[in-house]
Amino acid sequence: MQKRYLKYAAGVSAAVSAALILANCSGGSVDDQSNPNFISQAQSTLTVPGISSAVVFSFDLGVVDPATHIYYVTDRTNKAITGINLNNNTVFQFKPTGVTFAGCGSTTFNPATDPLTVTPMPNCVNVVSAKGTQVVNNDTSGPDGLDIVGPNLYVGDVNQLVVLDKGTGALASPLTGVAKKVIPSVPGGLRADEGCFDPVNNIYAIATPGADHPFMTFFRTTNASAPVLIGTVIMDQPIGTASGGLEACVWDTGPGGTGKMFVNNDGNNPAANPPTTASRGEMDGIPATSILGIAAGTTVQFLNLAGISQYPLPDVVGQTGQCDPTGIALGPGTDIGAMCRTGTIGRSLNFLILNKITGAVVATVAGAGGGDQITYDPTSNKWYLADSRQTAARTSCGGGTAGTCPLTPQLGVVDGTTHAIVAMIPNGNNSHSVAVDSALGKVITPFTNPSASGGGALFPNGGINIFSTR
Numbered sequence: 130m131q132k133r134y135l136k137y138a139a140g141v142s143a144a145v146s147a148a149l150i151l152a153n154c155s156g157g158s159v160d161d162q163s164n165p166n167f168i169s170q171a172q173s174t175l176t177v178p179g180i181s182s183a184v185v186f187s188f189d190l191g192v193v194d195p196a197t198h199i200y201y202v203t204d205r206t207n208k209a210i211t212g213i214n215l216n217n218n219t220v221f222q223f224k225p226t227g228v229t230f231a232g233c234g235s236t237t238f239n240p241a242t243d244p245l246t247v248t249p250m251p252n253c254v255n256v257v258s259a260k261g262t263q264v265v266n267n268d269t270s271g272p273d274g275l276d277i278v279g280p281n282l283y284v285g286d287v288n289q290l291v292v293l294d295k296g297t298g299a300l301a302s303p304l305t306g307v308a309k310k311v312i313p314s315v316p317g318g319l320r321a322d323e324g325c326f327d328p329v330n331n332i333y334a335i336a337t338p339g340a341d342h343p344f345m346t347f348f349r350t351t352n353a354s355a356p357v358l359i360g361t362v363i364m365d366q367p368i369g370t371a372s373g374g375l376e377a378c379v380w381d382t383g384p385g386g387t388g389k390m391f392v393n394n395d396g397n398n399p400a401a402n403p404p405t406t407a408s409r410g411e412m413d414g415i416p417a418t419s420i421l422g423i424a425a426g427t428t429v430q431f432l433n434l435a436g437i438s439q440y441p442l443p444d445v446v447g448q449t450g451q452c453d454p455t456g457i458a459l460g461p462g463t464d465i466g467a468m469c470r471t472g473t474i475g476r477s478l479n480f481l482i483l484n485k486i487t488g489a490v491v492a493t494v495a496g497a498g499g500g501d502q503i504t505y506d507p508t509s510n511k512w513y514l515a516d517s518r519q520t521a522a523r524t525s526c527g528g529g530t531a532g533t534c535p536l537t538p539q540l541g542v543v544d545g546t547t548h549a550i551v552a553m554i555p556n557g558n559n560s561h562s563v564a565v566d567s568a569l570g571k572v573i574t575p576f577t578n579p580s581a582s583g584g585g586a587l588f589p590n591g592g593i594n595i596f597s598t599r
Contacts, residue, residue, distance in 0.1 A: 172571075172595050172596055172597045173218050173594070173595040174588065174592055174593070174594050174595075175213065175218060175220055175592055175593045175594075175595065176220070176590070176592050177204070177207075177211055177220060177575075177591065177592055177593060178207065178211075178220065178222055179206060179207045180206060180207075180590065180591045180592065181590060181591075182578060182589060182590050184206065184591075185206065185577055185578050185591060186204075186206055186575065186576070186577050186578065186591025186592065187204075187205040187206045187232075187233040187270070187577070188202055188203060188204050188205060188206070188211070188562065188575045188577075189202075189203045189205065189270075189271075189272065189273045189274065189275075189322075189562065190202065190203060190273065190274050190275055190323065190501075190502055190562050191203070191275065191502075191562050191563075191564045191573060191575065192275055192276060192277055192564055193215070193564045193565065193566045193573065194277050194295065195566065195567065195568065197295075198214065198215040198216050198566055198568070198569055199212055199213070199214055199215065199295070200212060200213040200215055200564060200566070200573050201275055201277075201282060201295070202275065202562060202573075202575050202593070203271070203272035203273055203274070203275050203284060203285075204222070204272070205230070205231075205232050205233040205270050205271065205272065206232070206233065207222060207224070208224070208229065208230040208231075208232045208272075209222045209223055209224045209230070210222065210223040210272065210275070210282065210284065210293065210298060211223075211593075213573065213593065213595075215566050215569055215571055215573070215595075216569075218595065220593075223293065223297075223298025224298070225293055225298050225299050225300055226299065226300070227300050227305055227309075228291055228293075228300065228309070230271050230272045230284075230286050230291075231269065231270055231271035231272070231286055231287035231320070232270065232271070233270045234266050234269035234270050267320070267339075268319050268320055268338070268339030269287060269318055269319065269320065269339075270287070270320060271285065271286035271287045271320045272284045272285065272286045272291070273285040273286065273320050273321070273322045273323065274321075274322050274323035274324045274335065274336075276324050276325060276326050276333070277295060277326070278292075278326045278333055278350055278353045278356075279350070279353035279354075280294065280295060280296070280301075280353060280354070281293060281294060281295055281301045281353050281354055282294075282295045283324060283326070283333055283335075283356075285320060285321040285322050285323065285324055285335050286320060286321065287318060287319065287320045287321075288311060288312055288313060288314060288317065288318065288319065288320075288321070289309055289310060289311055289312055289321065290309070290310040290312055290321055290324075290335060290346075290348070290356070291308065291309050292307075292308040292309070292310075292353075292354060292355075292356065293308075294354075301353075301354035301355075302354050302355055307354070307355040308354065308355070310348065310356060310358070312335070312337060312346050314337050314339070314340045315340055315341050315342075316340075316341065319337060319339040319340055320337070320339065321335045321336070321337050321346065322335070322336050322337065322338050322339075322375070323335070323336055323338075323375075323376060323377045323378065324336070324378065325377070325378040325379050325380055325390065325392075326350070326380065327380035327382050327390065327417060328382075329380075329382040329383065329417070330382060330417045330420075330421065331349060331350045331351045332347055332348070332349065332350065332359070332380070332390075332417060332420055332421070333347070333348045333350050333356060334346070334347050334348075334378055334380075334390055334392075334420075335348075336364075336375035336376070336378065336392065337375070338374035338375040338376070338395075339374065340371075341371055342363050342364075342365055342371045342372075343363075343364050343365075343371065343372050343373075343374050343375045343394075344361050344362060344363045344364060344375075344428075345361070345362045345364060345375065345378070345392065346358070346360075346361050347359040347360055347361070347362070347420050347423070358425070358426055359420060359421070359423055359425065360420075360423035360424065360425065360426060360427045360428060360429065361427075361428040361429070362415070362420075362423075362428075362429055362430070362431050362434070363428060363429070363430050363431060364392070364394055364413065364431050365430065365431065365432075366394070366411075366431065366432060366439070367432070368430050368432055368433075371396070372394050372395065372396040373394075373395035373396020373409060373453075374394075374395040374396060375392060375393070375394060375395070376392070376393035376394075376395060376454055376455045376456070376457065377392070377393055377455065377456050377457040377458075377502065377503075378390055378391065378392035378393075378457065379391055379392075379457050379458060379459055379465075380417070381459060381465075381485060382417055387414065387485055387486060388416050388417055388418065389414040389415055389416050389417065389436075389438065390414065390415050390417065390420070391412055391413065391414050391457060391465060391485065392412070392413050392415075392457070393410070393411075393412055393413075393442075393454035393455065393456075393457050393467055394410070394411050394412070394413050394454075395409060395410055395453055395454060396409055396410070409451050409452065409453050409471075410441075410442040410444070410451070410452035410453055410454045410469070411439050411440055411441050411442055411454075412438075412439075412440040412442060412454065412457070412465070412467055412483065412488070413431065413437065413438070413439055413440075414437060414438035414439075414440070414485075415431070415434055415436075415437055416434075416435070416436040416437070418435075418436070419434040419435050419436055419437070420434075422435075438488060439488075440483055440488030441488075442454050442467055442469065442481055442483075443490065443493075444469040444471055444476070444477070444479045444481065444493070444498075451471045451473050451476060452467065452469040452470075452471060452479075452481065453469060453470050453471045453472055454467045454468060454469060454470070454481075455468045455469075455470045455500065455501045455502075456468035456500065456501055456502045456503035456514070456515070457503070458503050458504050458505050458512070459485070459505065460482065460505045460512065460545055461505070461507065461510065461545050461546070463484050463485050463486055464482050464483070464484070464485070464491060464505075464545070465482070465483050465484075465485040466480065466481065466482050466483075466503055466505065466512055467480075467481045467482075467483065468480055468481075468498050468500055468501065468502075468503050468514060469481060469498040469499075470498060470499055470500060470501070470518055470525075471498075471525050472525060472527050473525055474524075474525055474526060474527055474534075475524050475525065476524060476525050477495050477496060477523065477524055477525075478496060478497070478498040478499035478516070478518070478519060478520070478523055478524060478525055479493055479494060479495050479496065479497065479498045480493075480494040480497035480498045480503075480512070480514060480541070480543060481493055481494070481498075482494070482548060491548070492548035494543055494548055494549075494550060495523070496523030496550070497514060497516070497541045497543055497550050497553075498514070498516065498541075499516045499517070499518040499519045499520070499523075499525065500514055500515040500516035500517045500518060500519070500541070500560075500561055501515050501517060501561035501562065502515045502561060502562045502563050502564075503515065503563065504563055504564060504565050505545065506565045506567050506572075506598060507545075507567065508567040508568075508570070508598070509567075509570070509598040509599065510544065510545040510546060511542050511543065511544060511545055511551060511598065512541075512542070512543040512544075512545060513540065513541070513542060513563050513565055513572050514540070514541035514542070514543065514563070515540070515541075515556075515560055515561045515562055515563035515574055516538065516539045516540065516541040516553070516556075516560075517536070517538045517556075517558075517559050517560050517561035517583075518536055518538070518561075519536065519537050519538060519539045519541070519553070520534065520535075520536055520537055521537050528582070528583075529582035529583050529584070530582055531580075531581035531582040532581070535581065535582055535583070535584050536558075536582065536583050536584040537555070537584050538555070538556045538557060538558055538559065538560045538576070538583070538584050538585050539553045539554055539555055539556050540552075540553075540554040540556045540560070540563065540572065540574055540594075540596060541553055541554075542554070554596065555587050556574055556576060556585065556588070556594060557574075557575075557576020557577065557579070557585040557587070557588035557591070557592070557594060558576055558577045558578060558579045558580055558583040558584055558585030558588070559576060559577035559583055559585070560574045560575065560576040560577075560585070560594070562574060562575050565598065567598075570597055570598040570599045571595050571596070571597060571598070572595070572596040572597070572598060573593060573594070573595055574593070574594050574596070575591075575592070575593045575594075576588055576591060576592065576593070576594060577591045578590060578591045
């Protein structure tokens with residue numbers, strides 16, 4: 130992710146009933162669950178050990194294992210992996226011996242630019258100014274991204290990749306040098322963030338977005354418990370000019386695929402060279418063959434690799450792109466989705482669907498963006514979007530402002546065929562993570578305690594919401 134900070138406000142408004150009213154884009158009967166364009170709201174709201182109204186839930190990304198119906202999410206507050214057995218909605222945590230995750234770090238905040246009073250973050254390094262303000266620094270926090278690779282969980286953390294047994298939560302190898310891979314950064318102390326796994330070529334990729342020159346690190350996973358470094362790719366564009374950061378990635382190497390890894394690159398845009406503040410965001414593609422051709426342990430420039438693609442992400446049709454992309458996922462046919470989370474106040478929050486072969490924009494779904502992680506569910510033929518920075522006007526308020534421009538976090542649902550918004554469902558504060566269990570018809574989204582700027586008053590404590598796809 131980009132160098133973004135999360136704000137937690139004091140003076141939380143009183144919570145209202147969590148019994149929500151079902152709504153879709155056109156209205157309709159709230160009881161008509163046979164209609165595939167409806168989605169149940171908050172089927173379950175689960176508590177997380179160690180989290181309460183007094184202890185803020187700081188988390189990042191989550192994933193579902195379709196083989197076991199287990200959901201895993203990285204939990205910074207508890208320095209753990211929190212899981213849910215979706216068969217019975219029981220919650221558990223992994224705190225493996227020999228692993229000390231970074232937790233949530235903080236940074237100083239300028240009250241002159243935003244005088245929001247912020248509550249301390251338990252279990253974080255609390256930095257409080259004269260105005261009583263504080264923000265969590267994502268770039269120095271962990272655990273972050275999380276992926277299933279064979280029998281293991283690959284977990285990004287500050288300057289390392291940790292490999293855990295997905296069944297026990299223990300280090301996948303008793304030799305920490307095998308199951309914990311150092312990923313250095315410049316400057317030091319920065320997280321290895323979001324990753325993605327290629328099961329066809331046995332490659333794992335993970336981004337370090339906060340570095341002076343954001344980069345991706347690639348590992349061979351033939352032995353999933355002991356990944357071996359392939360090399361590093363600097364994601365500058367043009368060469369020598371740092372990108373604005375890196376976000377989610379996905380491999381398209383299955384049947385009928387392009388053979389590439391696609392990654393959202395916040396600051397780059399080939400339509401503007403060098404990139405400018407009015408041109409923020411592209412989707413970059415790298416062939417798996419080019420990654421496998423990197424000399425072992427070396428560092429290369431993205432633009433010097435063979436067969437790459439660069440797709441501009443124009444968040445508003447006919448205008449210079451200011452997408453500031455985050456989540457990415459493969460959709461039906463040749464579709465690939467990109468979440469836009471523009472920081473330009475007042476600009477539309479959109480979700481883009483591209484043709485993964487040509488880069489042409491297939492659809493600009495106006496007002497469906499403003500979040501982070503996204504996923505496509507082939508069973509329901511729906512995109513599910515973690516729209517944590519949605520607003521009532523469906524335009525950007527950045528990180529939100531108490532009183533004048535509060536956020537209204539939502540779970541966005543977009544039809545995979547018509548590209549129409551099916552539903553925008555109220556969700557908890559900072560609900561930027563989403564995963565789907567297609568077989569069980571469950572959508573899982575963690576959330577944080579409500580705040581005056583971040584919204585989420587319907588959900589008074591941090592926890593995990595489970596919605597239904599049917």
